[in-house]
Amino acid sequence: MQALDHAHYLALAEGAEVLEADHSGNKVLRLTDGSMLKLFRRKRLVSSAAWYPYARRFADNCVILAERDIPCPKVLSVFRIAKIQRDAVHYAPLEGQTLRQIMRAPDSGDGLRAELGRFIAELHEKGIYFRSAHLGNVILTPRRTLGLIDIADMKTFRGPLRKSLRLRNFKHMLRYSEDRKWLLGQNNQAFFNGYLAAQSLCTAKELTQAMS
Structure with a gap:
């Protein structure tokens, strides 16, 4: 320093x-x-x-x-x-826009929700526990990849996250009503299914309980 x-x-x-x-x-x-x-x-x-x-x-x-x-x-x-x-x-800075900024744009539909689910699974598989996870801290870059900002409140592990941390992280992501509505509104399953398809540790039932 x-x-x-x-x-x-x-x-x-x-x-x-x-x-x-x-x-x-x-x-x-x-x-x-x-x-x-x-x-x-x-x-x-x-x-x-x-x-x-x-x-x-x-x-x-x-x-x-x-x-x-x-x-x-x-x-x-x-x-x-x-x-x-x-x-x-x-x-x-990381170039791009936050998902919260673009959630109402024409290209922010189920494809992006599923991509976010896969991205969160990637973080968990790589041992990244982002406690401040929400749509204002995830960036969609000009290359159409997802990245993170405002990352002081983050813990990392050498191996994949254990199940309890993964489920707790989902609760963090859903604590803002605007984010929750975009991710899960009208029983939308794209985010949910994107995560499930990219990992095998958490079951559908466990995720449903964590997100309820």
């Missing part, structure tokens, strides 16, 4: 577009060159973030995903900005 003094931070962020902010300040900036700067508030209380900052986790997760052939952002630098008590990751 590289120290970034306040003057250089201001120069880096000059003219940037604020994409996300909260009461404590800016969270995501699009810089003038098109790259992104994601800011994480430094934790003062005792927590895992004190010894393993979220900016570092984000960067490490990008490396792991790339090694496992999952499209994701490309990290350029990881900073500690003492003046504003923030850590930051500077990265080139």
Whole structure:
């Protein structure tokens, strides 16, 4: 993690577009060159973030995903900005649109739902447990492949995920009503069947119970 003094931070962020902010300040900036700067508030209380900052986790997760052939952002630098008590990751974004952005488009029908099911199965088979899984964090790239963004909240394992983690991950994906309606509305089975076809550990009955 590289120290970034306040003057250089201001120069880096000059003219940037604020994409996300909260009461404590800016969270995501699009810089003038098109790259992104994601800011994480430094934790003062005792927590895992004190010894393993979220900016570092984000960067490490990008490396792991790339090694496992999952499209994701490309990290350029990881900073500690003492003046504003923030850590930051500077990265080139993954091109494309989130599934939440395109769910109402003409090409967002059952084919895309099934593709997402297969993609989630691929993640599970490759030992990736993405706790923040939702349609706003999955990107459809210009090459029509799926990838992940906003990946600080992710755990990886050397082997495929065990069944309990897979079923829990489905509950995470369905916690937003808009996502759930697009995935499963009117008893749509495309997402469900896409996942089942790409793995053999979870049964249809178990998935149905997890998604109920």
